[in-house]
Amino acid sequence: MTTATKFDVLCIHGIGKQRPGFSLQLRDGVLKAYEKMTRKDPAAPEIVWHEVYWADILDGDEKTLCERLKYPRGLRNLAAMFAGDVIGYSGEKYKRIQDRFKDVLSQVKTPSKVILVGHSLGTVIMTDAIYNHRFMLKTFPDEYKLDGVVTAGSPIALYSLRYGPDQFQAPIQPRKWINIRYPRDLIGYPLRPLNKAYGLAVHEDLVRWPSGSNILKTMLRRSLCCLPLVSAACHTWYFDDPRVVKRIAALMAFGE
Secondary structure, three states: OOOOOOOEEEEOOOOOOOOOOOOOOHHHHHHHHHHHOOOOOOOOEEEEEEEEOOOOOHHHHHHHHHOOOOOOOOHHHHHHHHHHHHHHOOOHHHHHHHHHHHHHHHOOOOEEEEEEEEEEEHHEEEEHHHHHHHHHOOOOOOOOOEEEEEEOOHHHHHHHHOOOOOOOOOOOOEEEEEEEOOOOOOOOOOOOOHHHHHHHOOEEEEEEEEEEEEEEEHHHHHHOOOOOHHHHHHHOOOOOOHHHHHHHHHHHHOOO
């Protein structure tokens, strides 16, 4: 088991409709699994959980656009909201979202082992933030150790198209980076094959079929993953997937 005074987990959400408290179920599951893995050892490092919520920065304009285009409901509305997050993460809103991450990071009291847990577009936001603070702004305190990163359903590989895969050579450098995706998730991509730099920075590219809180839910999810169109829903399941929860807890309990 790793030795430290505490872990600070920064959890950031992805695209789609989100509300404050989006990670509470994930937090409770991770804490429960962590206690079980450490056998409630009083010497085990404490886990301090932080949410990075940014959806409100984009929601207002997305809602206004859908109303003006007369797409208040339905699949086209969902498509506009999802695509709107990706397109909206730029310019002045890029800065506001990055400032939101900075505000949460500033709440971490040193010394600390920092764990980043992100989903979907949130994985892009958090890796942008850490890169900016560590290498561009030089504002990432030395007392923080970037101990682990978990990216779930991540589209980071697609963002390499801004520069070209061979020029996208500056990943963040955590002690352990685990990338998790479902085989039918159209937004989640592997990272290690991207180029040599990501092959070294990312330690595990895990492909897992979704699971649920019981056998019936697991069977239902895996069946839905085999259906055209419906399978796209799997992108939203990571934070209540028991296998994902246990993998995050194991990162802290065993350091791997």
